[in-house]
Amino acid sequence: MIFVTVGSQKFPFDRLLRQVDRMAKGRIVIEEVVVQSGHGGYAPRFCRARAFYDREEFGALLEACDVLIAHGGAGTMVEAAKRGKRTVAVPRLARYGEHVDDHQLELVRRLHQLGLVYACLEVEELGEALRWVRSHPPKPFRSNTEAFLASLDQFLGAL
Numbered sequence: 383m384i385f386v387t388v389g390s391q392k393f394p395f396d397r398l399l400r401q402v403d404r405m406a407k408g409r410i411v412i413e414e415v416v417v418q419s420g421h422g423g424y425a426p427r428f429c430r431a432r433a434f435y436d437r438e439e440f441g442a443l444l445e446a447c448d449v450l451i452a453h454g455g456a457g458t459m460v461e462a463a464k465r466g467k468r469t470v471a472v473p474r475l476a477r478y479g480e481h482v483d484d485h486q487l488e489l490v491r492r493l494h495q496l497g498l499v500y501a502c503l504e505v506e507e508l509g510e511a512l513r514w515v516r517s518h519p520p521k522p523f524r525s526n527t528e529a530f531l532a533s534l535d536q537f538l539g540a541l
Contacts, residue, residue, distance in 0.1 A: 384411060384512075385447035387418040389455045390434070393480050394422030398472050401505035402451065403428050410509055416443055449515055451508070452499075454486030463498040463523040468515040470508065471499040497521035 386402050388395035399419055405411045406428035417431035418440065425431060435443060444450065444465065452458045454473035462469045471494070473487040474480035487503070494501035498520055502511035 383414045383416060383443075383447050384449045384451060385416050385418075385443045386429070386451040387440075387453065387458055388420040388422065389453045389458060389474075390420060391453075391455075391474070391481065392421050393474065394424070395420060395453055395474055395480050396422040396424035397478055397480070397505055398451070398453070399424045399426055399431075401508050402426065405509065411512070413448070416447075418443075449512060451512075454490040456489055459489070459493055459499055460523075463493070463520065466520060466522070468518075468520060469499040470502050470511040470515055472502045472505060472508070498523060 386398070388398060399417065399422060402411075402415060402417065403426040406415050406426070415429040417426050417429045418435055419426060419431050419433055421433070444462065444467065447467065450462050450467045450469045452462065452469055452471055454471050459469060459471055471490040473484070473490045475487065476482060476484050490499065490501045490503075493499045500511050500515045500518075502508055
């Protein structure tokens with residue numbers, strides 16, 4: 383199953399939803415596609431879709447999916463990485479009115495460099511991105527919390 387989430391921002395992400403729906407309609411994607419469509423105006427017709435899932439449902443869908451297609455939200459991408467999910471990350475872009483700036487683009491690029499997600503910067507490249515993540519497992523997630531805390535402790539100790 384492919385799980386698609388666009389996050390909870392008040393901005394639409396219809397560009398991604400339309401592309402996923404086109405791919406499901408055209409049978410480019412043959413497995414079940416479950417969509418969390420958010421606040422946008424587009425309602426997918428060829429996928430099982432709901433505006434929002436509660437925390438438990440969302441977690442269950444994330445756990446059950448073979449591939450996650452996600453907006454470039456930090457929380458979603460990090461949670462997927464912790465669970466070892468094959469993730470295609472499509473950043474919301476300011477030029478399409480999907481966010482106020484392009485911080486998601488920067489974050490997606492960085493997590494792509496780390497091997498935690500596959501960056502799909504244009505929705506027209508989603509088919510290629512899906513093929514890639516299916517044949518390349520993500521790198522294991524390693525938290526940097528301990529190193530950060532040690533560094534902070536050292537800094538505070540020097541004051």
